[in-house]
Amino acid sequence: MKVSWRALPTVLTKEELLDKAFARAKKAADRVDDSDRVFRVRKQLNRMVQTASDILVTYLMDTVNQWPSLDQSPQFDVSMIDACVGCDDYRHHLSMLQWASNQISKIATQNTRKITRTAKIELMHEARREAYGRISSLIGRVGPSLEWLGQSREILKKLPSIDQLSPCIVVCGAPNVGKSAFISALSSGNMEVNHYPFTTKRIHLGHFTFRRLQYQMVDTPGLLDRPMEKRNDIEMQAISALENLGSLVLFLIDESENCGMSIEEQKNLLEEILELLAGTTVMIVSTKADLHGTKPENWDLVKQFETQYLAAGEEQYTELPLLIDSNGYITISALENVGLEALKMEIVRIVKDNSPVDPMTLPDGWYRKD
Numbered sequence: 191m192k193v194s195w196r197a198l199p200t201v202l203t204k205e206e207l208l209d210k211a212f213a214r215a216k217k218a219a220d221r222v223d224d225s226d227r228v229f230r231v232r233k234q235l236n237r238m239v240q241t242a243s244d245i246l247v248t249y250l251m252d253t254v255n256q257w258p259s260l261d262q263s264p265q266f267d268v269s270m271i272d273a274c275v276g277c278d279d280y281r282h283h284l285s286m287l288q289w290a291s292n293q294i295s296k297i298a299t300q301n302t303r304k305i306t307r308t309a310k311i312e313l314m315h316e317a318r319r320e321a322y323g324r325i326s327s328l329i330g331r332v333g334p335s336l337e338w339l340g341q342s343r344e345i346l347k348k349l350p351s352i353d354q355l356s357p358c359i360v361v362c363g364a365p366n367v368g369k370s371a372f373i374s375a376l377s378s379g380n381m382e383v384n385h386y387p388f389t390t391k392r393i394h395l396g397h398f399t400f401r402r403l404q405y406q407m408v409d410t411p412g413l414l415d416r417p418m419e420k421r422n423d424i425e426m427q428a429i430s431a432l433e434n435l436g437s438l439v440l441f442l443i444d445e446s447e448n449c450g451m452s453i454e455e456q457k458n459l460l461e462e463i464l465e466l467l468a469g470t471t472v473m474i475v476s477t478k479a480d481l482h483g484t485k486p487e488n489w490d491l492v493k494q495f496e497t498q499y500l501a502a503g504e505e506q507y508t509e510l511p512l513l514i515d516s517n518g519y520i521t522i523s524a525l526e527n528v529g530l531e532a533l534k535m536e537i538v539r540i541v542k543d544n545s546p547v548d549p550m551t552l553p554d555g556w557y558r559k560d
């Protein structure tokens with residue numbers, strides 16, 4: 191279910207493509223043998239036109255078919271493609287290849303017919319030359335499309351590979367509130383850093399598994415951490431893509447104001463995010479509990495429960511008390527590793543309750559009955 195941009199082969203330039211087709215055509219013609227001169231030339235020239243056409247048509251149609259169809263892509267991918275390279279251009283350039291492929295087939299048919307129907311060797315050569323000329327100019331016309339696809343591939347292969355079937359938690363909040371620290375603390379492996387190719391923005395992706403289900407956590411530095419009016423269209427598109435992705439949004443708030451933004455400003459940002467991602471469950475989590483003036487009252491209790499739970503080494507639904515601070519927020523300390531397991535359990539519970547039962551999103555052979 192991941193977009194397999196990385197698996198797409200590089201796109202040839204128009205020159206490379208023509209070189210390849212004509213070189214193969216020449217080789218194929220060289221293999222032709224016939225003692226009758228007219229027959230031999232006719233066969234050779236037909237073979238040249240047909241082989242060149244076959245190579246080009248196969249290449250162009252393979253490209254059209256290998257590139258994901260927008261109609262069948264998940265909404266998140268479509269939004270990302272739109273933000274990165276533009277869906278209209280994407281459709282246009284692929285359809286140019288399709289068109290060129292059809293035209294080349296026609297040219298091959300017309301000119302092999304001419305070659306076959308004449309007995310004059312110079313007319314045969316002329317028909318072959320004409321075919322090559324028309325094919326070259328057609329490939330010349332799709333040159334810009336080939337180039338566009340080649341560049342887009344470079345851009346799209348950097349897109350985050352987000353599994354559309356696994357829950358995804360979008361982690362946001364002001365810079366330096368502790369998003370990276372939080373994701374790293376919960377992640378089993380290393381955090382992947384991907385790039386939103388259209389800006390300097392990155393997307394950070396972490397994972398944890400609970401009872402064999404993978405949960406993804408994404409952090410989008412620079413996107414959901416600053417006031418609205420400074421965002422450009424493309425960034426807005428990236429945000430709307432997130433809207434289609436998140437099973438749950440965690441808004442991290444740093445009450446210690448150690449991040450450099452006042453609580454007031456952080457709350458304004460929260461208001462904006464609630465508006466931007468309307469329709470998604472947003473959970474507010476206060477970070478850096480170890481820095482709070484008054485330590486959360488149930489700090490020791492939570493720590494004890496979590497230690498016991500981790501020592502048991504089993505992934506079971508367990509009632510772990512959430513760490514709660516003096517303002518009533520759910521809180522964590524990534525530094526001292528307190529409140530994290532309890533929060534993870536809470537995330538699992540919320541995502542489970544929230545997950546829409548859409549049979550279309552279940553893998554083949556699965557169904558759900560409620």
Ligand SMILES: Nc1nc2c(ncn2[C@@H]2O[C@H](COP(=O)(O)OP(=O)(O)O)[C@@H](O)[C@H]2O)c(=O)[nH]1
Nearest residue numbers: 365366367368369370371478479481523524525
């Ligand atoms: N004391 C304390 N510092 C933290 C905690 N979490 C993060 N930090 C620090 O806060 C700073 C910003 O954290 P980071 O995760 O990079 O924030 P981000 O910009 O939201 O990703 C870093 O210096 C972290 O070490 C925490 O739980 N306790």
Ligand SMILES: [Mg+2]
Nearest residue numbers: 369370371411
């Ligand atoms: Mg960070």
